[in-house]
Amino acid sequence: MTVAPNVYDAEPIPEAARAEIDRLLQSGDLFRYTAPENAPVALLEREFAELMGAKYALAVSSCSAALFLSLKALGLPRGAKVLIPAFTFAAVPSAVVHADCEAVLCEVGMNYRVDMDDFAAKLPGVDAVLISHMRGHTSDMDAIMALADAAGIPVVEDAAHSLGTVWKGRKIGTIGKIGCFSFQSYKLVNAGEGGILITDDAELVARAVIMSGAYEHAWKKNMGLEAHYRTWQNRLPLYNMRMQNLSAAVIRPQLPEVARRVRDGRAGHDRVAEALNMSTWLEVPAPLEGELRAPDSIQFNLMGMSDAEVDEFTATAAAQGVKVQVFGMSEDNARAFWNWQFLGDLPELPQTRAMLMRACDVRLPARLTDAELDYISAALVGAAQQAKGTIAAE
Numbered sequence: 001m002t003v004a005p006n007v008y009d010a011e012p013i014p015e016a017a018r019a020e021i022d023r024l025l026q027s028g029d030l031f032r033y034t035a036p037e038n039a040p041v042a043l044l045e046r047e048f049a050e051l052m053g054a055k056y057a058l059a060v061s062s063c064s065a066a067l068f069l070s071l072k073a074l075g076l077p078r079g080a081k082v083l084i085p086a087f088t089f090a091a092v093p094s095a096v097v098h099a100d101c102e103a104v105l106c107e108v109g110m111n112y113r114v115d116m117d118d119f120a121a122k123l124p125g126v127d128a129v130l131i132s133h134m135r136g137h138t139s140d141m142d143a144i145m146a147l148a149d150a151a152g153i154p155v156v157e158d159a160a161h162s163l164g165t166v167w168k169g170r171k172i173g174t175i176g177k178i179g180c181f182s183f184q185s186y187k188l189v190n191a192g193e194g195g196i197l198i199t200d201d202a203e204l205v206a207r208a209v210i211m212s213g214a215y216e217h218a219w220k221k222n223m224g225l226e227a228h229y230r231t232w233q234n235r236l237p238l239y240n241m242r243m244q245n246l247s248a249a250v251i252r253p254q255l256p257e258v259a260r261r262v263r264d265g266r267a268g269h270d271r272v273a274e275a276l277n278m279s280t281w282l283e284v285p286a287p288l289e290g291e292l293r294a295p296d297s298i299q300f301n302l303m304g305m306s307d308a309e310v311d312e313f314t315a316t317a318a319a320q321g322v323k324v325q326v327f328g329m330s331e332d333n334a335r336a337f338w339n340w341q342f343l344g345d346l347p348e349l350p351q352t353r354a355m356l357m358r359a360c361d362v363r364l365p366a367r368l369t370d371a372e373l374d375y376i377s378a379a380l381v382g383a384a385q386q387a388k389g390t391i392a393a394e
């Protein structure tokens, strides 16, 4: 019997990282602001900004830190309302709380994207929008930007899981005022932990640089914006969310791998999606028109199944070594909005809840072979048939 592929192991870190890490260990130069210039973190910022076609980048300790600093850089007052999709990771509403703001949750459809009617209805009451491209699913950015721009409301993109995704020819993370990315191990570029924000706005990045912990005149070693830094010097708190050099040494040699990982991840995802869509009981929502995805996992909905059949489906798949998480059915899932009790009174969001109760999540790292991908597809399709106790209708 074929063994189920391991979807949790990471790709090895490129060999080039080893020499640089050794050099850093020899010199002990781990802090980004020690070397007079060209510290690995500063080089990463330049390279990432260039990769994305953005003017400025600021590397920090996590994407959560980037989201928090983005909201702070916008100068939102205490209690400001920030609209976020109700389908995202708990880190997103948490960043809003951390920034002393109030999260307003927006409904999400069965296709995992922001429901534009609910977005339009809730927009007038908010001070900022934080669009989380959850699992790399892109919402209608044209409609979101048109509504937000018309209302003069800034948009931050949580692109933690969207590195390499393109929306109508534009890179995700460059459409809003600020884009935030993650280098946590389950994202496309793996540094264990880490994050980065990009923007074309000198004022915003200068504020974020200072708040990230560029104390005294350390900002001289960030991208040169001296007048802006001098404006904000000593007027903003220092939250110390800097990235350290070892992380940058692990990330930099992975940047040239991004294009390949995106290409392979998309091909693998689409191969499995095609197989799952053959089943009456499984549905992979199509991307929006103009969206080129960069997936490292697949999401699909269970169709026409009772709760008991959903349980049977996940148990059968698990017995074949394929772990499926139904977002709303696993205990304490951090992506189910009703578990964000730290927000206080939670709204009822029937549409998002219905989606979460049937939406499945399976990791599909870019390194999987066709045979491994087909094993996963067959296990999922077979488990759905078993759960329904029937052969899929022709």
Ligand SMILES: *Cc1c(COP(=O)(O)O)cnc(C)c1O
Pocket (backbone or CB within 6 Å): 062, 063, 064, 065, 088, 089, 091, 092, 132, 133, 134, 135, 158, 160, 161, 181, 182, 183, 184, 194, 195
């Ligand atoms: C992983 C993730 C985050 C948090 O990133 P960290 O770097 O772990 O803070 C935020 N949003 C989304 C959509 C994510 O997938």
